Amino acid sequence: MGVLQGRRSAPVLAVAVLALVAGCTGGSTEAAGAPGSTTSSASSAPAAPPAQLALSIADGAADVSPAEPLEVDVTDGRLDDVEVTDGSGAAVAGEVAPAAGDPDTSVWTPAEDLAYGTSYTVTATAASAGDQVTTQTSTFTTVTPRLQDKPDIGPLDGTTVGVGMPIRVFFDEPVTDKAEVERHLTVTSSTPTDGVWNWVRDDEVHFRPSTYWPADTDVTVEADLFGVDLGDGVWGKVDRTVAFHVGDEHVSVADAATHTLTVHNGDQVVQTYPMSAGSDKNPTHNGAHVVLEKLAETTMDSSTFGLAVDAPGGYLAEGVKWATRISNNGEFVHGAPWSVRQQGSSNVSHGCINLSDERAKWFYDFSQPGDVVEVVNSVGGTLGPADGDIYDWAVPWDQWKAGSALS
Known part of the structure; x- marks a missing residue:
C-alpha cells in the first residue's frame, strides 16, 4: 500500500x-x-x-x-x-x-x-x-471549541468510481491552519501514486495524482481530525475513514474540431460517435471533465447556472433523455434528436455534447461517476473554478502541487 x-x-x-x-x-x-x-x-x-x-x-x-x-x-x-x-x-x-x-x-x-x-x-x-x-x-x-467540524468526504465509502474522481474533503467553515489539517489526512492505495492535496477553496481540499488513478485500485482516506485545531476556534469533531474502489479506465475524447466523441475502455476504442459541441457563442469548455451524475430524463434550464431563459443564449428544454453530467456549469453528454443533422458536421449546442438518443443511452449506460471526458479543440476557454468543484485535471501538475499547504 x-x-x-x-x-x-x-x-x-x-x-x-x-x-x-x-x-x-x-x-x-x-x-x-x-x-x-x-x-x-x-x-x-x-x-x-x-x-x-x-x-x-x-x-x-x-x-x-x-x-x-x-x-x-x-x-x-x-x-x-x-x-x-x-x-x-x-x-x-x-x-x-x-x-x-x-x-x-x-x-x-x-x-x-x-x-x-x-x-x-x-x-x-x-x-x-x-x-x-x-x-x-x-x-x-480540555479545550471548548467554538465549533466542532465533521467534514464530508467524497467519494462515499464503499463506492466504485472512475479514474478521474479526485478525493474531496469539505469543511463547514474556512480552515485557518491548512498545514495542520493536511498532516492529519492520509491516503493509501493498493497501487501507489504521487498524489498531492490542493486547497481549491479555503473550506475544501482535493487530492489527485499527477495522472489519472490506475484502474482497479483500492483507496483508503483517513481523516484523523478529532482534537485537531483547524483555527479560529474550530476543532475537528471526529476521525473518519472512507474506502472506495477505482474501477475500469473510461476516458472519452470530445473533439470539437472533428465533431466526434471517441470512447475508450482502457487502451481499446469501443465507440466513435458523431457529435455536436457548443456553438461559437456558447462553446464547450476545453479540458478534462469528470462525470458527476446521470439523469435518465431531465429538464435543462439555463437559469440553473445564472443565464435567464429569455436572455440571449438562454434556453429551457424539457424531456431531455440520457443526460450524463460532466460539469456543474450545465455541460452534459445527452440525447439531442433536434440536432442529429448537425452531429458530425457542426457545433450548435449551448455547451453540451449532443448525441442521438440511441447513442446517448449507450454512453449513459457505459459511464460511471469519475469517468473522464476530455474536450479538445473548442473555441471556448478551459474548465476552471467557475464551472463547478471538479476542474482538477485542468490544473497543471506543478501548479496543483503548489496548492498544498505543505508545499
Missing part, C-alpha cells in the same frame, strides 16, 4: 520507563563469618533512591486538546499504575500496553476519545527498588 500523507497517532498515555538503577557495593574486607567481622554486605549497601515521576501535561493546564498524548516518565523505579478520572470523579476506561518498538515505554490508551470542555485528573504511581511508593497527579481541562 502506498502511504501519501502523514497522520496523527491516536490519543494515548505514553509512559517512558527508564532503567532501574540499584547500587551494589562489596562487604567488609573480612571474609563472611571470620572472627572480628561486625558488618554484613547487606548493611553496607546504600538505600535505593525513590522513584521519580514527571507528567507531560502540567497541573492546572487549560485548553488542552483531547487528543494530546499524556506522557509519564519514570526514573529509578517501575510504573505500577495509571488512573484517569473525569471532573465528576468517574474512572476513564483505558489500558496500558508496551509501545511498539520501544520496550522502555508503556502506553495507556483510552477506550473512548476524551471529551472537549472536560476536566480530567491523571494519577500515576511508581515504586522504587526498595518498594518505596511515589505518586504524581495532574488535573487539566
Whole structure:
C-alpha cells in the first residue's frame, strides 16, 4: 500500500520507563563469618533512591486538546499504575500496553476519545527498588471549541468510481491552519501514486495524482481530525475513514474540431460517435471533465447556472433523455434528436455534447461517476473554478502541487 500523507497517532498515555538503577557495593574486607567481622554486605549497601515521576501535561493546564498524548516518565523505579478520572470523579476506561518498538515505554490508551470542555485528573504511581511508593497527579481541562467540524468526504465509502474522481474533503467553515489539517489526512492505495492535496477553496481540499488513478485500485482516506485545531476556534469533531474502489479506465475524447466523441475502455476504442459541441457563442469548455451524475430524463434550464431563459443564449428544454453530467456549469453528454443533422458536421449546442438518443443511452449506460471526458479543440476557454468543484485535471501538475499547504 502506498502511504501519501502523514497522520496523527491516536490519543494515548505514553509512559517512558527508564532503567532501574540499584547500587551494589562489596562487604567488609573480612571474609563472611571470620572472627572480628561486625558488618554484613547487606548493611553496607546504600538505600535505593525513590522513584521519580514527571507528567507531560502540567497541573492546572487549560485548553488542552483531547487528543494530546499524556506522557509519564519514570526514573529509578517501575510504573505500577495509571488512573484517569473525569471532573465528576468517574474512572476513564483505558489500558496500558508496551509501545511498539520501544520496550522502555508503556502506553495507556483510552477506550473512548476524551471529551472537549472536560476536566480530567491523571494519577500515576511508581515504586522504587526498595518498594518505596511515589505518586504524581495532574488535573487539566480540555479545550471548548467554538465549533466542532465533521467534514464530508467524497467519494462515499464503499463506492466504485472512475479514474478521474479526485478525493474531496469539505469543511463547514474556512480552515485557518491548512498545514495542520493536511498532516492529519492520509491516503493509501493498493497501487501507489504521487498524489498531492490542493486547497481549491479555503473550506475544501482535493487530492489527485499527477495522472489519472490506475484502474482497479483500492483507496483508503483517513481523516484523523478529532482534537485537531483547524483555527479560529474550530476543532475537528471526529476521525473518519472512507474506502472506495477505482474501477475500469473510461476516458472519452470530445473533439470539437472533428465533431466526434471517441470512447475508450482502457487502451481499446469501443465507440466513435458523431457529435455536436457548443456553438461559437456558447462553446464547450476545453479540458478534462469528470462525470458527476446521470439523469435518465431531465429538464435543462439555463437559469440553473445564472443565464435567464429569455436572455440571449438562454434556453429551457424539457424531456431531455440520457443526460450524463460532466460539469456543474450545465455541460452534459445527452440525447439531442433536434440536432442529429448537425452531429458530425457542426457545433450548435449551448455547451453540451449532443448525441442521438440511441447513442446517448449507450454512453449513459457505459459511464460511471469519475469517468473522464476530455474536450479538445473548442473555441471556448478551459474548465476552471467557475464551472463547478471538479476542474482538477485542468490544473497543471506543478501548479496543483503548489496548492498544498505543505508545499
